[in-house]
Amino acid sequence: MAEPIDHANAAPAPADAQTTRPATAASPDLRRRDFLQISGGVGIGLIVAFALPFAATREAAAGPEAAGDAAAARATGAMPASELNAFLRIEPDGSVVCSIPKSEMGQGVLTSLAMLLAEELEVDWSKIRSEHAIANEARYGRWRTGGSSSVRETHDAYRRAGATARTLLVAAAAERWQVAAETCRADRGTVVHAASGRRLAYAELAERAAKLSPPAEPALKPRSKFSLIGKDLRRLDTPAKVDGSAVFGLDVRVPGMLVAQVERPPDLGGQLASFDAKAALAVPGVVAVFEIPRGVAIVAKHFWAAQSGRKKLAIRWTPGPHGALDNEAIRKLCTAAVEKGAPVRTEGDVARAVASAGPKRTLEAVYDFPFLAHATLEPMNCTAKVDASGCELWVPTQSPTAAADAAAKILGIPADRVRVNTTLLGGGFGRRGDSDFVEDAVHIAKQMKAPVQVVYTREDDMRAGLYRPTGTNLMRGAVDAEGWPVVWEQRIASQSLLREKGWPTKDGIDFAAVEGVKNLPYAIPNVFVSWADVVLPVSIHWWRSVGSSQNGWVTECFFDELCRLGGKDPLAARKHLLKDHPRHVRVLEKAASEAGFGKPLPKGHALGIAVHESFGSIVAETAEVSLDADGTPRVHRVVCVVDCGEVVHPAGVRHQMESGITMGLSAALWGEVAIEKGRIVTTNYDRYPIARIDQTPRIETFIIAEGDAMGGIGEPGTPPIAPAICNALLALTGKPIRRLPIGRVTHMT
Amino acid sequence: MPAYTLTVNGERRTVEAAEDTPLLWVIRDLLNLTGTKYGCGAGLCRACTVHLDGEASFSCQIPIAAVGAKRVTTIEGLSPDRSHPLQQAWIEEDVPQCGYCQPGQIMSAAALLARTPAPSDDQIDDWMKTNLCRCGTYNRIRSAIQRAAAARADAKVGTRSDAHDEEPSHG
Ligand code: FES
Ligand code: FES
Numbered sequence: 001m002a003e004p005i006d007h008a009n010a011a012p013a014p015a016d017a018q019t020t021r022p023a024t025a026a027s028p029d030l031r032r033r034d035f036l037q038i039s040g041g042v043g044i045g046l047i048v049a050f051a052l053p054f055a056a057t058r059e060a061a062a063g064p065e066a067a068g069d070a071a072a073a074r075a076t077g078a079m080p081a082s083e084l085n086a087f088l089r090i091e092p093d094g095s096v097v098c099s100i101p102k103s104e105m106g107q108g109v110l111t112s113l114a115m116l117l118a119e120e121l122e123v124d125w126s127k128i129r130s131e132h133a134i135a136n137e138a139r140y141g142r143w144r145t146g147g148s149s150s151v152r153e154t155h156d157a158y159r160r161a162g163a164t165a166r167t168l169l170v171a172a173a174a175e176r177w178q179v180a181a182e183t184c185r186a187d188r189g190t191v192v193h194a195a196s197g198r199r200l201a202y203a204e205l206a207e208r209a210a211k212l213s214p215p216a217e218p219a220l221k222p223r224s225k226f227s228l229i230g231k232d233l234r235r236l237d238t239p240a241k242v243d244g245s246a247v248f249g250l251d252v253r254v255p256g257m258l259v260a261q262v263e264r265p266p267d268l269g270g271q272l273a274s275f276d277a278k279a280a281l282a283v284p285g286v287v288a289v290f291e292i293p294r295g296v297a298i299v300a301k302h303f304w305a306a307q308s309g310r311k312k313l314a315i316r317w318t319p320g321p322h323g324a325l326d327n328e329a330i331r332k333l334c335t336a337a338v339e340k341g342a343p344v345r346t347e348g349d350v351a352r353a354v355a356s357a358g359p360k361r362t363l364e365a366v367y368d369f370p371f372l373a374h375a376t377l378e379p380m381n382c383t384a385k386v387d388a389s390g391c392e393l394w395v396p397t398q399s400p401t402a403a404a405d406a407a408a409k410i411l412g413i414p415a416d417r418v419r420v421n422t423t424l425l426g427g428g429f430g431r432r433g434d435s436d437f438v439e440d441a442v443h444i445a446k447q448m449k450a451p452v453q454v455v456y457t458r459e460d461d462m463r464a465g466l467y468r469p470t471g472t473n474l475m476r477g478a479v480d481a482e483g484w485p486v487v488w489e490q491r492i493a494s495q496s497l498l499r500e501k502g503w504p505t506k507d508g509i510d511f512a513a514v515e516g517v518k519n520l521p522y523a524i525p526n527v528f529v530s531w532a533d534v535v536l537p538v539s540i541h542w543w544r545s546v547g548s549s550q551n552g553w554v555t556e557c558f559f560d561e562l563c564r565l566g567g568k569d570p571l572a573a574r575k576h577l578l579k580d581h582p583r584h585v586r587v588l589e590k591a592a593s594e595a596g597f598g599k600p601l602p603k604g605h606a607l608g609i610a611v612h613e614s615f616g617s618i619v620a621e622t623a624e625v626s627l628d629a630d631g632t633p634r635v636h637r638v639v640c641v642v643d644c645g646e647v648v649h650p651a652g653v654r655h656q657m658e659s660g661i662t663m664g665l666s667a668a669l670w671g672e673v674a675i676e677k678g679r680i681v682t683t684n685y686d687r688y689p690i691a692r693i694d695q696t697p698r699i700e701t702f703i704i705a706e707g708d709a710m711g712g713i714g715e716p717g718t719p720p721i722a723p724a725i726c727n728a729l730l731a732l733t734g735k736p737i738r739r740l741p742i743g744r745v746t747h748m749t
Numbered sequence: 750m751p752a753y754t755l756t757v758n759g760e761r762r763t764v765e766a767a768e769d770t771p772l773l774w775v776i777r778d779l780l781n782l783t784g785t786k787y788g789c790g791a792g793l794c795r796a797c798t799v800h801l802d803g804e805a806s807f808s809c810q811i812p813i814a815a816v817g818a819k820r821v822t823t824i825e826g827l828s829p830d831r832s833h834p835l836q837q838a839w840i841e842e843d844v845p846q847c848g849y850c851q852p853g854q855i856m857s858a859a860a861l862l863a864r865t866p867a868p869s870d871d872q873i874d875d876w877m878k879t880n881l882c883r884c885g886t887y888n889r890i891r892s893a894i895q896r897a898a899a900a901r902a903d904a905k906v907g908t909r910s911d912a913h914d915e916e917p918s919h920g
Binding site for chain 1: 750766767769770771774777778779781782783784785786787788789790791793794796823824825827828831835836839840843844845846847848849850851852855873874875877878879880881882883884885886887888889890891
């Protein structure tokens with residue numbers, strides 16, 4: 001089962017437990033691998049060093065076994081650093097290494113969380129390095145990266161970890177000097193005793209500091225003293241990303257490693273009948289061909305041999321039971337379900353209000369949204385090694401603890417015998433919260449008794465399912481005699497993520513399916529919202545901004561339709577009906593003024609605006625749009641205003657907004673996974689276009705951060721862009737866009 | 750299997766590979782230069798961009814047998830120490846998000862600057878439009894190319910002897 005990475009139900013990791021809870025002692029064999037260095041470089045050295053902070057913060061606390069291990073490590077000279085707690089260690093050269101139990105998938109978490117640590121530690125930013133921690137549930141809790149939660153969930157825990165380390169270093173200096181700790185202070189990587197002018201570097205104090213007892217409640221810096229938080233620091237992971245040395249999952253090279261691909265049934269629900277591997281095995285470099293639960297594995301010395309062998313495989317599949325299924329049939333299934341939903345929200349009396357408005361002031365519409373693929377640029381992959389001591393994974397995953405569970409279940413071993421090295425992720429967007437690629441790798445590595453890297457080809461990746469759910473909305477709205485919206489009726493039918501993931505639903509309602517609708521902020525007196533589950537044979541998953549990715553579009557577009565019916569200006573109407581939501585009004589006003597609402601536009605251009613709250617942040621976006629001669633929408637400029645409360649790394653926020661907007665724009669314009677005759681037929685970027693540089697608008701982001709509760713960043717930029725574009729098109733053409741994608745225009749040249 | 754001798758980042762390397770093996774997989778799996786990325790394998794994303802005699806080329810679409818004596822430059826060979834103006838500009842502008850597409854973006858941009866030292870935004874868009882980035886870093890890619898072009902103009906650098914000494918184009 002997939003790791004629940006979503007927001008609302010996900011309990012925050014007990015990240016503050018790290019200073020008190022001893023780590024589980026891993027087996028000695030696994031421990032020795034802590035110091036493994038994999039050198040796969042030729043010419044330019046590629047060194048992947050997975051040096052682990054000692055599993056035990058304080059050796060004694062973890063028991064004699066751990067202490068013995070650490071002693072052994074010291075004897076071999078392999079103990080270069082002093083670990084002050086689960087997040088921080090100090091190298092002899094004074095550099096500080098942050099161990100981050102959140103996955104870097106582009107959102108900058110290796111930088112923003114390190115900023116929190118460094119802020120309290122009082123150390124120069126240039127001295128900071130940051131890397132993924134080794135997953136360890138006892139130390140860090142469940143490791144999930146999703147729900148735009150990384151910084152906001154763990155903000156204080158990281159600051160406390162930094163402050164704890166600083167306190168220990170000060171205490172170690174005070175002890176050395178035989179003075180009171182209160183007379184010493186931390187200052188840019190050193191401890192100073194002002195009265196005597198003495199100064200010691202952290203590196204000289206770290207070993208002793210690591211042995212002292214941590215304070216129960218370390219003093220945190222006052223906000224006014226922040227020197228890093230809130231600054232536009234450069235990301236720590238950038239240098240390795242411009243010279244080819246950054247290690248993504250596909251870049252892992254383990255000695256003796258084989259490469260595998262998996263041929264899967266072409267039909268949804270198809271099964272393997274038989275296969276003949278003779279021709280495939282004759283391809284030079286192909287090592288083995290065998291069945292695994294998801295299909296037939298082809299194992300070879302390298303990717304191309306696996307690919308060539310795969311082409312020679314003779315396989316018979318039983319046809320799937322959904323031979324007639326296609327996108328149109330799915331739409332009909334959703335439409336058939338849409339009236340049968342359970343009520344989610346009921347206010348006022350919709351039927352009466354509709355009757356009194358009469359047909360002229362009532363509007364009905366159907367809004368359809370399609371399956372979307374994540375289409376991360378790095379396809380899914382995982383490297384696994386299975387031996388008598390357990391299992392080791394090298395994997396770009398959002399959920400390393402779930403990956404460990406998946407491997408452990410297959411192998412019948414405890415999860416703490418699975419060591420998970422989290423590589424950089426070449427994009428995540430929710431997709432890498434699942435462990436399907438881990439399962440494939442473990443099944444194959446188990447049989448091969450050698451390390452195996454499973455690679456999904458782009459085609460495998462796109463056809464592997466786990467899409468953003470599809471669905472339909474039956475909308476009805478009405479305006480009063482003055483043109484103000486007085487009825488909002490929204491009947492949703494969509495495939496339930498919670499049911500598919502085996503999560504509990506509350507009162508039979510999937511909160512992910514109704515987020516953004518259940519809490520629609522407009523002051524409309526008569527509201528009815530219902531939701532119906534649609535069971536489909538296509539697997540689904542969290543996709544950037546989850547339910548808000550479609551609900552933001554439906555609600556904000558239908559709002560503009562109602563404004564048109566009532567003759568209201570969409571911006572003025574929003575402000576009027578959001579009187580009780582000052583933060584919404586603030587982002588709208590700022591976006592409108594920056595975008596130049598009310599000012600003349602170039603001929604053939606129109607502006608649209610939308611606002612949506614998700615993951616604790618409120619975002620307004622405008623889109624300036626025109627149509628090319630062939631009807632292709634062109635988005636020229638986007639203004640984005642985000643209210644996300646406190647901000648750790650402003651550049652990171654702006655970049656995440658740009659990223660979310662570009663992804664949402666791709667989805668709005670072209671995103672749809674096509675199903676024909678019971679098969680997924682979308683296999684590559686030709687059928688699943690994503691925005692190119694010449695199709696991406698100029699994006700200007702403004703941040704409002706006035707100390708409100710910290711909101712998420714990774715996802716909230718996505719929902720408002722589709723409705724902003726569609727509302728601009730409505731203004732331009734008078735025709736609403738009620739089905740996404742807007743236009744399937746062949747634009748790959 | 751036939752043996753091929755390639756010049757990669759100035760070094761001569763001999764590999765044995767099936768003749769239809771794309772250069773991408775030779776570089777990644779046989780030479781272990783993993784900076785060049787696999788994104789689509791179909792000429793649709795340009796994550797696999799390398800230079801062949803200075804020309805930006807899709808390494809996933811070029812079988813090893815077709816490389817011949819052409820000099821191959823990968824991201825690892827663009828500069829020994831991230832000193833290429835584009836690499837510097839990429840750092841200054843904080844371009845990468847996940848970073849996966851960025852080696853290909855930089856290699857394409859390097860070929861552009863070698864041919865057009867002071868490109869307009871439209872020229873940048875036109876040249877870079879086949880390089881996909883799922884993380885949406887395009888606004889910064891444009892700025893970084895402009896920054897690198899300006900830095901080069903300032904430094905009056907025009908005589909690099911590495912990959913850019915020949916007239917490049919999209920291969
Ligand atoms: S991998 Fe070569 S173009 Fe995509
Ligand atoms: S930075 Fe992630 S694909 Fe470009």
